[in-house]
Amino acid sequence: MKKLLSNSIGEKLKLKISGKKAVTGILIDIGSDILVLFDGKDYLYIPTAHVHDMHVLETDEITINPPNESPNFEHQDSLSLRKILNSSKGMFIEIYTSGNQALHGYVTSIMNNYFVFYSPVYKTMLISLYHLKWLIPYVSDLRPYGLGNEKLPLIPANISLARSLEVQIEKMAGELIIINLGEYYQAIGKVASLENNFIELVTAKQDNIFINMQHVKTIHFANK
CATH class of the missing domain: 2.30.30.100 (SH3 type barrels.)
Known part of the structure; x- marks a missing residue:
């Protein structure tokens, strides 16, 4: 996948994602198992396992201005889903797994085939890595639902975790x-x-x- 898409960086793409979702944006980067798409507002980190099909859009099919800033997660070497999740620990992010509802909160732990996510709505959650469709980091000055530290503390889950x-x-x-x-x-x-x-x-x-x-x-x- 990385070799296939390397020549498309900077192109506008339309992707069909698992869950009958379609996303469009400028291809920013591609890793071993993840790609980064900029939709004009956010950076979407999308595991390639959930990309059903894609095609390059003509210039006049959609208007998206290139981003003014670098992607939210800095990486010095090869890009991968696990590295992005590790970089996101303690940061506010939006994730999507299924249906019409996104989840907002932050990652606290990453295990072999799942990760632990804290949501101010659902509290401690276990999320299957296989079913993570995309991840969107918040801009630095935003917090989910406008909550303050007293309502949304950055504390790890106090549970004993197994590797799987x-x-x-x-x-x-x-x-x-x-x-x-x-x-x-x-x-x-x-x-x-x-x-x-x-x-x-x-x-x-x-x-x-x-x-x-x-x-x-x-x-x-x-x-x-």
Whole structure:
């Protein structure tokens, strides 16, 4: 991908992203597994695994002025998703995983196949790296929802973290959790077990349902 797009840096592109999303912008940079697009306002850091297709736009198809400033994350060597996430720790960012709702907050920890994200709305969240569609850093003088330090403190999550999301879920047996922002009611329940890549949840009416880990994008705690 990097070699394929290296000659397109500075071109205006339209990309179709997983989740039936389309984004347009100027290609700023390309790394081993991520590209940087400037849409006229923000820098979008997009994992290439979620790019379904792309094409170069004609000059008159869209008007986007080139950025006046450098990308928000400085990097001295090759660009990658993990390096960008590490650079974003403690910075306010917007991330998108699915649906029509973006998440706002900051990264606190990065593990093997997930990262921990603090949202002023949902509090501590576990985000699957595989399902991260894009990341947008805030400009330096903005804060989510205009909250001050007393409402949005920059403190790491006070939980013991496993290296993988699967092991982390096993450790959460007995916890009440919400999966994928509760996009359907059966994605809310108490963790009973994890077996054969399926999470067993006990629902409010004490039914047992099983959710495939491959489709788990976000997890947050109902009582934390």
